[in-house]
Amino acid sequence: MTEQPYQQVSILLVEDDDIDAMSIERSIKKMRLANPLVRVIDGVEALAVLHNDSIPKPRIVLLDLNMPRMGGLEFLEAIRNDEKLNDTVVFVLTTSQSEEEIYEAYKKNIADYIIKSSLSQDFNQVLKFLDHYWQLVVLPS
């Protein structure tokens, strides 16, 4: 179908909780995914790494909403108003089930809103879903 060599999708994880971050890393390791993962702790750092192109394209952002300094919704606002970054594909990954936040997030053109609903559930399923996703979908490069 395509002659281009398969390009691994980079993941930018914006998450302030270490255990959640570890949980993602653990799931990636467990599923033996080769995707490069960069983790930052809030929106400010996320903007910084996106701007200095340290995350190669194609890439997705896994975004938590409740974070210190710059939260997820503020970060979304910032990249959607940024010409260079406004094509960024963002998945929200959060504990918040607030309808207002879901509504606000989708208005800022996120790809999906994933709720870390149950404690027992690890991120294996989420990663499985993402793996399928980027194998099927063409992302902006």
Added chain:
Amino acid sequence: MNQAVANDVPAVKNSHGRLHWYHWLVIGLSLMLTLGAFKITERQVQLKSEEQFEFQSQQILDLVQERMAKYEEALLAGVSSLRMFPSTATRSDWLTFADSLDIGERFPGINGIGVIHYVPPEKLEDYLAWQRESMPGYNIHPAHNEDEYWPITYIEPEITNTRAVGLDMAHEQNRFTAAKKARDTGKANITGPITLVQDAQQTPGFLFYAPWYADRGPVATHGDSNGNFMGLVYAPFIMFKLMDGTLANTNRLVNFSIHDGDVELYNELNSSSENYDPDPLYTREETLELYGRPWRFNLQSTQLFRDQQTNTQPFIILAGGITIEILIIFIFIVLARSNKSAIAYADRVTKDLRAQKNELESVSQNLESRNHELVEANKELDQFAFVASHDLKAPLRGINQLALWIEEDLKESLTPQTKEYLDLLQNRTARLEKLLNDLLAYSRVGRKEGEMTEITVSKFIDDIFSLLSPPDSFKLDYKDAVGTVTTMSIPLELILRNLMSNAIKHHDKQSGTISVVAKEVGTRIQFSVTDDGPGIPPEHQERVFDLFHTLKPRDQVEGSGLGLSVIKKTLDRYNCQYRLISDGQRGCTFEFDWPFVREVKE
């Protein structure tokens, strides 16, 4: 504001309770009207009375003049008869005339009527001789120094006038002057005031002369040389008799006196007169030229006149007017007083009302701010519950993850004991998560208004039951007498789900039946949810609505203890009545009503 009111009131008070200038103006004007009406009426009465006096006094003057004119006629009649008799008319001739004249009857007031012969000195002898033919002792008297004689020859009635027979007019100035004047003017004349010789009372009187001219040639006994002037016809008058004859002397409205020069002719202006008024209302002085003499009339109103004229009308008007003034003043005072008290009352009421209003305002402000505080507090509480449960979840997830990883990583080396501990750890974190989720749900109640959607009650109940995924041994039995309505379905679903889930969760047997009844009561739907579980003992029925309250240890029945709290909060929010019916032995019924709108289908 209060102070301003308090300061206003006394200032207002001071200006009330007295009569204002316009009150005084009204009083003054009406007083002027009264006085004006009084003056005008009085003036009219006075004018009328004056007119009356003028009329009455004029009547007297006219009467006197008329009477004198009538006497003149009598005298002229005498002259005429003399001219018809022979020149030497005798005493008996005169008697004939006088009888035919009938003076007593037709000329009241007249004292007699007689003839005076003019006798020059050269004819005296003949004259005396002539008269002595009919009256032997006849003589002229008294003696005087004039060189002509004017004796009264005849007088009828002779009896009352005997003393006048032979009286010579020339002996006294008044009589003589008037006689000559009558001769010279050819007109009737009266003498100045004299006392008649025949008047025993010696009262004022006068003589009235009419000249007698003839054209039959000279006579030896009397008359002037060429036979023209023969003498006088005369009448003596006693003044008071004349007046008695002239005037009716009773009920007179006017009294009067007559003077000729300084001499009094007649006077009824004294207390002996009937109805004499010593202080007359009106007087009038009039001088009439009467047959050669100026008669001065002094006329004045009598007591009778005063009595008749005393008109009380102006005084009635005055008294009535003044009475009205007093009444007006009285009314003004009463009005002013009542006005004052009304204003004082109004002030007081206004003040009270203002005070009450201020009080109410402050109370309402207090309530408002209290309300606001309460709303804020509730909001904060909800916010707190929301944030707390949300933020508590994150570390809980961490703990759970870590326990999971430990279990995964040490799978081979775990002892059964350690495995159980880890399971318990996960169980407790799961329970805590459930608690936090329910707390979030609880805090969300009332954060949003329920949306109105159309539901069919029977299907709605059935769906909720199915979504709970109950064991097959549990049955739902529902009776829907309502059908399709429009209502806030989300909170209703929350309530029914919690009730049904409680019924299943807390059931003490393997199988059970939940029956739900919905019926329309007034403007609301009455729901009752009944189970055949263990029931709730009456002593616990109050507390089951408390937050986190459960009747069994959570290790036996998992539950946050928030289900009924959420129901209570929701029902309270929409002002719904509810009650729990259970004997604590078997079964439990929860009843509540719920608002709805029935759409009218066209």
